[in-house]
Amino acid sequence: xxxxxxxxxxxxxxxxxxxxxxxxxxxxxxxxxxxxxxxxxxxxxxxxxxxxxxxxxxxxxxxxxxxxxxxxxxxxxxxxxxxxxxxxxxxxxxxxxxxxxxxxxxxxxxxxxxxxxxxxxxxxxxxxxxxxxxxxxxxxxxxxxxxxxxxxxxxxxxxxxxxxxxxxxxxxxxxxxxxxxxxxxxxxxxxxxxxxxxxxxxxxxxxxxxxxxxxxxxxxxxxxxx
Amino acid sequence: xxxxxxxxxxxxxxxxxxxxxxxxxxxxxxxxxxxxxxxxxxxxxxxxxxxxxxxxxxxxxxxxxxxxxxxxxxxxxxxxxxxxxxxxxxxxxxxxxxxxxxxxxxxxxxxxxxxxxxxxxxxxxxxxxxxxxxxxxxxxxxxxxxxxxxxxxxxxxxxxxxxxxxxxxxxxxxxxxxxxxxxxxxxxxxxxxxxxxxxxxxxxxxxxxxxxxxxxxxxxxxxx
Numbered sequence: 329x330x331x332x333x334x335x336x337x338x339x340x341x342x343x344x345x346x347x348x349x350x351x352x353x354x355x356x357x358x359x360x361x362x363x364x365x366x367x368x369x370x371x372x373x374x375x376x377x378x379x380x381x382x383x384x385x386x387x388x389x390x391x392x393x394x395x396x397x398x399x400x401x402x403x404x405x406x407x408x409x410x411x412x413x414x415x416x417x418x419x420x421x422x423x424x425x426x427x428x429x430x431x432x433x434x435x436x437x438x439x440x441x442x443x444x445x446x447x448x449x450x451x452x453x454x455x456x457x458x459x460x461x462x463x464x465x466x467x468x469x470x471x472x473x474x475x476x477x478x479x480x481x482x483x484x485x486x487x488x489x490x491x492x493x494x495x496x497x498x499x500x501x502x503x504x505x506x507x508x509x510x511x512x513x514x515x516x517x518x519x520x521x522x523x524x525x526x527x528x529x530x531x532x533x534x535x536x537x538x539x540x541x542x543x544x545x546x547x548x549x550x551x552x553x554x
Numbered sequence: 555x556x557x558x559x560x561x562x563x564x565x566x567x568x569x570x571x572x573x574x575x576x577x578x579x580x581x582x583x584x585x586x587x588x589x590x591x592x593x594x595x596x597x598x599x600x601x602x603x604x605x606x607x608x609x610x611x612x613x614x615x616x617x618x619x620x621x622x623x624x625x626x627x628x629x630x631x632x633x634x635x636x637x638x639x640x641x642x643x644x645x646x647x648x649x650x651x652x653x654x655x656x657x658x659x660x661x662x663x664x665x666x667x668x669x670x671x672x673x674x675x676x677x678x679x680x681x682x683x684x685x686x687x688x689x690x691x692x693x694x695x696x697x698x699x700x701x702x703x704x705x706x707x708x709x710x711x712x713x714x715x716x717x718x719x720x721x722x723x724x725x726x727x728x729x730x731x732x733x734x735x736x737x738x739x740x741x742x743x744x745x746x747x748x749x750x751x752x753x754x755x756x757x758x759x760x761x762x763x764x765x766x767x768x769x770x771x772x773x774x775x776x777x778x
Contacts, residue, residue, distance in 0.1 A: 338640040397767070400714075401759040403721035406732055406752050413736070414745030417561035446770060492715075498626035502725055509629050513636075522637040529629055536624035544620070 341523040348515040348524045355511030356531050362429060362507060363494045369433045370493070371486075374440025379470060381445055392441070399438035404496045407431035412503040424503035436493045443486050447478040484547045491543050495536060508532060564746040571738040571747040578734030579754055585730055586717045589655035593716055596656045597663025602693075604664065605671050622661035628722050630654045635726045647728040651720075659716045666712060670705035671697060707769040714762050718755070731755065 381392050399407075412427035422430065451474050459469030501510035512528030604615045622630070635650035645653060674697050682692035702709065724733035731751050738747035 335641055339637070397760060397763050398756065400763045401718075401756045402752055403718035403732070403755060405721045405724070406748070406755060409732065409736060410745070410748050410752055413739060414562065414748050417743075417745045418558055442767065442770070449771070495624075495626040498628045499722070501628070509626070509632065513632065516636065522633075522640045525633055525637050529625060529633055532625050532629055533621065536626075537620060540620045540624045 338522055339526050341521050344519045344521045344523040345527060348519065349527055351511045351515050352508060352524060352527045352531055355506055355508040355528070356535065358425075358505065358511075359497050359507040359531075359535065362425065362497045362500065362505070365429050366432045366436060366494060366497070367490060369429075370436025371440050371490070373433065373437040375444050377437065377441040378444035378448060379475075381441070382448055382470070383466075396438040396441050399434045400442070402435075404431055404435050404493075405499050405502065407434065408499055408503055424500060424505040427503055428497065428500035428505055432493055432496050432499075435496070436490065439489045439493065440486060443482050443489065444478065447482040448474060450481050451477045480550065484550045487543045487546050491536070491539055495532075498532075508535075560744075562745050562749050564744055567738075567742050567744050567746040568750050571735075571742070571750065574734045574738060575731065575747060575750055575754065578729060578731035578751070579758075581729055581734075582717075582720055582731040585651065585720045585723060585728070588652060589659065589720065590713055590716055592652060592656045593659030593663050596660025597667055600660060600664030601667035601671060604668050619661045619664055622657045623665070625658075627654060627658040627719060628725065630658055631722060631726060647723065647726045650726060651723045651728055655716070655719070659712070659719070662712050662715075663709070666705050666708045667701060669708075670701035670703075673704045674700045707766060707773060710762065710769065711766055714759060714766065717759065717762075721755075 377392050377396070381389050408428055408431040411422055411431055412424060415422055415427075455473050455477065456469060459473045464472070497505075497507055498509045500507050501513060504510065506514070508528045508531045512524045512531075515524035516522055600615065600619060604612055604619070606612060631650060631654040634645060634654050635647065638645060638650070678696050678700065679692055682696045687695070720730060721732040723730050724736065727733065731754060735747045735751035739745060
């Protein structure tokens with residue numbers, strides 16, 4: 329075997345690829361489902377916390393700031409391991425999927441809260457006063473006047489942060505979630521050949537490359553006019 | 555309640571695990587001191603190249619940067635650690651981690667620095683040329699200091715993410731903090747070591763998070 333043939337046998341092995349690509353495809357489905365769940369729950373919770381924070385109840389705000397700081401400071405993998413290996417000791421068992429979902433939801437919640445809060449603060453005070461002058465209460469002013477402007481400001485940083493956190497679904501492989509990386513690793517163990525790992529990397533590229541390019545486009549499209 | 559304390563905040567187990575957790579903590583610091591400069595260096599290199607005029611150079615570079623931003627760092631790490639030995643190249647845990655971090659975090663640093671460099675007005679460079687400065691002098695004394703200042707919160711934020719990311723090195727058995735905590739947990743069947751490790755990460759990174767929060771708020775306030 330020449331060097332190239334050896335390389336192709338290891339990394340671009342058609343027989344191994346044909347045998348294992350359905351597994352990788354299943355993994356892709358799991359990754360997409362997990363990512364969708366994380367995005368929905370993380371963004372919703374983050375927005376909720378940011379809105380509650382604008383009420384300006386002191387002790388509540390300190391609690392929110394602490395929770396946000398906590399989940400911004402802890403590595404996601406530490407959270408996943410803590411939930412998956414730690415909580416069963418307290419009688420609460422989580423599947424790997426649920427543990428990954430919960431951990432990354434908390435992380436996205438924290439980052440989203442910071443971004444939403446910053447964006448709400450960036451909406452000029454006059455907008456709130458205009459709402460009051462129209463006879464609107466807190467929630468209608470928030471929903472109809474402030475949030476539409478705040479969300480526009482929030483979109484570029486939020487898109488990039490959401491992409492970065494969604495990529496963390498690969499960490500689920502550590503707690504036996506058979507998402508792309510997990511499926512690729514077990515296929516590699518079965519076949520004794522790293523081709524499934526290459527397939528997995530390609531699957532991630534297919535999934536995330538367009539999203540990264542989209543994020544780049546959104547960043548310029550929604551850029552704050554200076 | 556007592557059971558909870560036994561399982562999560564067991565003082566005896568915490569005391570017993572402390573020496574190896576401390577070793578892990580030192581490795582985490584050492585690893586961070588290795589990978590942050592590596593990523594920054596690669597980022598500076600990419601950023602300087604991607605601000606050049608030549609299209610044939612800029613576009614492939616953007617694609618490469620986006621590829622490394624699209625692949626999850628753990629996937630890159632496993633690929634280098636478990637895949638490369640099949641090609642006869644065994645980097646070992648430290649080598650694989652260093653290379654994976656250089657490529658992944660380098661791509662992120664490059665994006666941030668590129669934005670910072672592009673935000674420096676062209677007049678600054680022209681002023682440098684008018685003063686008779688050489689090309690490298692213009693970069694070192696005029697462009698880069700302003701570029702770094704422009705994106706300082708993002709640079710600090712990314713560095714925070716890099717330090718947090720060092721925890722994935724535990725997957726390739728590099729004995730950093732999370733790895734040691736999991737070892738201690740699997741020996742004692744008790745979650746206390748992981749809780750102690752989480753507290754250590756929090757104490758290490760909380761000041762950074764606070765600083766970042768203040769910088770970001772100040773940036774938003776300046777925009778108003």
